[in-house]
Amino acid sequence: MTERRNITLAVTGAGGTRMARFVLEALVKEDRVGQIDLMVSPAGRRLIAHETGRDASGPAPELVLGARPAADKVVDWDPEDLAGGPTSGSYPSWGMLVVPCALGVVGRIAHGTANTLIERAADVSLKERRPLVLCVRETPFNLIHLRNLTQVAEAGGTVYPMIPTYYNLPQTVDQFYEEFTARLLAFVGLPQTDYYAYSGTESRAHHDRTVRA
16 A cells, blocks of 8 residues: 655745645545645735635635635644744655745745745755745746746756646636646646646647546
């Protein structure tokens, strides 16, 4: 039986926080994930409240998921708690996703300046050679952004921008979120069965998704 992973998911103050809901929901449903260490920054809370109309003061799992009940596998960490478990390399973790990832957070990760549990957990992922995936959402990038992103990539992290796919011809906004989530999970070794996979034989783009076994 495959060992179930512990995955850290952080939400920071960048637009597109709704994507975090889709990713968290997918991780909760994923049998290959045993625990999700969730951290939502203060700026992330404000962005979620702005983008969804929810009360920013509630527990992080409920804030991200809305009215949906959070699973027992979700552990809510205070991002200001620099004594929290994810600050240590001995804390069991497969790796970390930051969805969305603010470029200010990228800069602090790139320069090893860990002022919060989110940044420290990212630092630990890099030093322990664990996957670190930063889903940045801002455009255009200035030269400082590009250099910081390059530095994170050189240190072993992955820059995974929140760029939607188009050739699957999504019909709703939710399909953008669903497709990105499925691709992100596949990228980190949790392949899904319901995203569009280009076969190279299509004469035209298809509206229906190709099911991958």
